[in-house]
Amino acid sequence: MDLILYARAAPNDRLRAWLGVFAATAAPALSWRLNGALVVPTALRPVASVRPDAMLPPGMAAEDVPRAFTGVYEFSGLQPDTLYTLAVQAGNQSATMETRTLPSAVPTEFDRWLNVLLVSCFHQVEDRQGLAGIIVSQLQAVAKPHLTLLVGDQVYLDLPTLQDFPDDVVWLASKFEQDYTLNWRGPLGYTGVLAAAPSLSIPDDHEYWNNFPHASPFIGNSLTPAGRDRWRQAAQAMYAGFQLPYPAQLGEPVRFEIAPLSFFVADTRSNRDPDRRFIMSDDAHHRMEQWVSDTIAQKQFGVFISGQSLFTKASGKIAGAVGDYALPNYDDYGRILLRLQRLADAGRPALCLTGDVHWGRVVTATDIRTGRTAFAEIISSPVSLVTTIGLDQVKEAGAILSDLFGPRNPWPRHSDPEDPPAFLASEPLQGRFPCATLHRHKGNQAVLLGFRQHGSGIEVRITYWPITRDATVARPSVIGPITLVGAQENAA
C-alpha cells in the first residue's frame, strides 16, 4: 500500500485534498495533520475503493483484491493565499504535501500575477519519460501556478485502439483503474502536473470513449446500448474516484471566485444526450443562468471552462459520427451562447478556456456594438498527443521526406491549428461577434495564464510552454496581455 496526496481547488478559506491509497485491500484508517497539528477534516468522499463491489472479480473476496482506494477531504477555516503543510498517516505509511489556499483576489501589483495552468489531453504512452511533469514542475521557478485546470482527456480509457475490450464491466473497471493509476500514481505519468497546484477537472470524451455518449465505429463495446452502459458505469466509477470535483456530483458545474474573476466550470460531456438535444442538463443550464446574472450584478469577469471549444462550427455528419461531435452539433449550443451574450450585453467581457483539439489557439471576438473585446478563447491541447494508429506512421513518413527538401517539422504527428469561424456562433448570435486569431500553437503544450487587475479591467498574459526536449522549439510563446475592460452599459 502506498499513499499519494494531491491538492484540489477549493474556496479560498479551505483546502481540499485528494488521497489515493494504492495496492490496498481495504480502506485504511486515516489520521491527518495540518501544519503539524492533528485535525479531523470533513470527508467529501470518504476513502473507498474506486471499484464498487459489483465491479470486483466474481468469486473473489473483496479483501483479496489489491486495488485503489481514494478519498477527498476538506480542511476549513484557513487563510487565503497561505502555504500549508498537510500530512496523512495510514498504518505505517504516510504522505505529505505543501499547498497554498487560493488567493481571494487577482493581484493588482506590477510584479504579481494569478497563475492558472491550463492543460488537456495527456496520453501516457507518448510521454513515458514524464517530460510533461518535468516541464510543468520547472514552471515553479518562473511562475508558480496557483491553480491547475484539467480540461479533459486526462486519461485515454479507450486506448489502445486496436485492442478488443471484453464487454464486461468487471474487466473494464479493472482496466480503467490501471489507466488512472498509471497517471495518478506514476511513476511519472501525470503526477508532476497533478502536483503542480490545486487542480480542478472536467471530463471530455476519453474519460469515457471517443465521441461519448455516441457509438464509435472503432470501439466495439460502444455499438450496443448495453455495451455503452457497462462502459459508462465503469468509466464513471473511475472518474468519481480520481477526478470528480467533490462536493459536486457527476455532471454538475462548479463555480468559484477569485475576485473579480468568476469561474464557471462546465462538464460538457457527462450528461450529453445521445440524440444530441443537449450538452448539459436543465439543472446545469439553470446554474449557468444564475452565474451569468451574478457575474453581471457583481461586475465580475466571467471565465467559462468547457471540455470543447465554443469557437467552432458543427462537425459534418460523417466527421461527427466517426470522430467527435462538436458543441454546435447539440441543440442547446445556442442556449449556452445566448447566455454568454448576456454578459456582453451588460458590458462584461468573458474568457473561455478549453482543450480537446490537439492544437493551441488564442481567439478574440469583438462586439460590433461596442468595439470591445467581448470574448477571448484560449485552447490548450495536447500535453501529450494521443497515438493514432496508421495516421501517425503516415505523417511521420511524410515528415521524413519533407525534411529532406525543406525545414524540419518538429511536430510531424500534430495537426495545424484551425481557423475559428468568421463570427462566433453566427446563427444564434447573428454575426455580432467577429473573431480574430491572435495566436496558433502546434505541438505538445501547457498554457500558463497570468491574470492581473488593471484599472477596473483584467489583463491576461498567455504563455504557451512547448513540452519537448527539442531546443529549437522549446522557447515559450507569450501572447498579450489581453485586456478585458468593462464596456459602457446600455450601449446601443
Place this chain on the structure above:
Amino acid sequence: MINIISSKASAPNTLLQEVPRREHEDNLRWLSRQLRPSEDQTGIVLVGGTSTTAFRLRVAQSHVRHDLMPSYWSHAMLLGRPARSFATTPVYEISLEPPQGFTFPPPTNGLQQGRISQYRDPELYPNIALLNTPVSLAQVMEALESFQRQRAVLDGVELIVRWLTYVWGVARAGNPLLDGYGMPSAAMLEIAFGVAGYDLTPGLESRSSCPEAIWQAVKWWHEYYVQQNRPALSGAYYVGHTL
C-alpha cells in the same frame, strides 16, 4: 488603424471646464488658479507644445481622433505635491525633451523627476490642462516606485527609443502608436493609475496610451466611470494653439 473606442456619451463631461488664460498669464499662474489640493486626488498636467518635437507628437496622435486632426496635446505628466513656491513643484514624467538630457535612463525605467517650472512659457506650451483624478498621490507614487523596477511590465526605455526614432525621423521609423506603443509618459501614467485601480484610458484596450487618449477620457468617458462606480475625471483646460 488604432483600436480606440468612442464613448457613447452624447454630451461632454460638465466637470471639465474651459478656463481662458488671463492677459500675460503664464502656465504656472494659470495652473495655480486651478489647483484644488486634496489628499484623495492627484493631478495630471497635459501640455500642448509648439516645438518641432511637440508638433510631431501632436500629429502622431491624430490617429486616435475620429476626425484625424492633430491633438491639442503633446505631453502628459504627474503633478507632485504642490510646493510652497508652486514653480518648484515636482512633476513625474518621461519627457522626450528632458532639459538635462536623458543621462542613462534604464535604472529608473525612463522615469524623470522635473519641476513644473519648465512648462511655464505659454509661447512654448500654449495648451494646458489640469486634470483631477480620484486617486491619492500616495497610491500613484507607490505604483511609480514599482514601475521603475518593472521594465518587464512596461519598458519605458524602449518607448523612449521608439518615439525618438519617430520624432527625429530616423530611417523609416513609423508612428509607434500604430504598432501599439504608447507615448512613454502617458503609458507610464496609464500603468500607474491602473495599478491604483483607475482606468485612465477606458477607450483603449491596450497599453498604447497617449495624452489624446487621456484627454478623450476626461472629456467623453464620464458616464463610463459612473457605471464602474468610480468618480469621473474632472479638470480645467485652455487651448491657445491648434494645428
